[in-house]
Amino acid sequence: MSSRSDFLDFLARSGAVLAKDWRTELRSRYALNSLALFAFSTLVTVSMALGPVGSSPLAQPLLPVILWLILLFAATAGLPRTFVGEEETHTAIALRLAGPPEAVFAGKLGFALSLTFALEILVVPLFLAMTDLSPKDPGLFVATLAACGFGLAAGSTLVAAMVAQARGKGTLFAVLLLPMLVPLLVMAVALTRAAVSGEPPVVEITQVLLYDGMVTIGGFLLFPAVWNP
């Protein structure tokens, strides 16, 4: 009974963090705007640079790489806000008092996750339309976007919490995050390529889920040390 009420309390607290973040975000729209504008301008730049080559069969194997690079760099532009904003506005102290670190991490992860999925909903249809790319296995394509988006959000949340307490946060975020996300990027590209071509993937989606699980569990274990001085 006690463990059930503890779990409900945990859910309520993490839900409160998530709701607070969305309320703040909808007031300023900082992260949403930077994510969307960064992704859109990169998309247009890439499409213009590729020109007609982008729609030719020659470019087909390269398009998944470009798609995931756009998503990755857009995420690095907007996701650090989840924690950097708290430190800049000096609300981190209040948040530390408001709940256990695990609940804060779960709430922040939920926020990063919803932002990443919003980014994917905005960018992916545009990308598919601009490059004439049509996945032959839409189920695998959506599953890849969901699983890899989760990994992107989980990794970004923990690294954002780390860099929020350092100087040069923006640059540092990308420097720390990119080597960590490369395995995910390689798996995401391989799966997207398989979903587009309809051929069997060289990597199982379970491997992405394993990465997601390990990074999330690692995040929950390490976050109390990162968050509490």
Place this chain on the structure above:
Amino acid sequence: MKPTTLLALGAIWLSITLAIFLAFLYAPPAKNFIGESSRILFFHVPMAWVSSLAFILAGVASVRYLRTRDVRFDHQARSAVGLGLIFGVLATVTGSLWARVMWNSYWNWDPRQSSIILALTFYLAYFGFRSAVEEVEARRRLAAAYAALGLIVAPFLFYIAPRIAGFTLHPEPILNANLKVEVESRMRQVLLLSSLGFTAFFVWLHILNCRLLTLLEARDAKSLS
């Protein structure tokens, strides 16, 4: 210097010197390799092994720091990351020299070459991160969390990502998926001796480095007070 330390240093010197001689005079060149190029294996593999060992040690020391907040573990992690980077660079350079002979190019963007460069970037960022945090306690705590994260990411970086990429010119790792050392008997003996020698050399450097970090910290604390 204590007699046991002298003895240990003598053993390290002897094993590395002997490994160098045996690598050229005792071990045969491997089949399907151009000329004598396979002899670099006796230096490349130990460097890569010691580098991996150092990064694992850094991760474990970081976890112990987070649990105990004992500064010695922070020194151990810092020292291990620094030495791991040096041995990692040496592994990359020896690998590139071999690649020049075998593949006619120092750098081929082979998945294994790329993965070691990414691992080195990850641990180089460790020092960049440390210098970006001003407060000492926060610096130690955050750097420890980052190095501990390395324990989670490293298996994906070293084992899964290169396999997914599919194409690789790199020979099958010495310690393969079946956990067997698949090399000729005399080569295996020299490889083991070389690996032991360089591992012991790393341990000695690590101990010295940890002592140096402790002394530097004591000096800084004294000058501040």
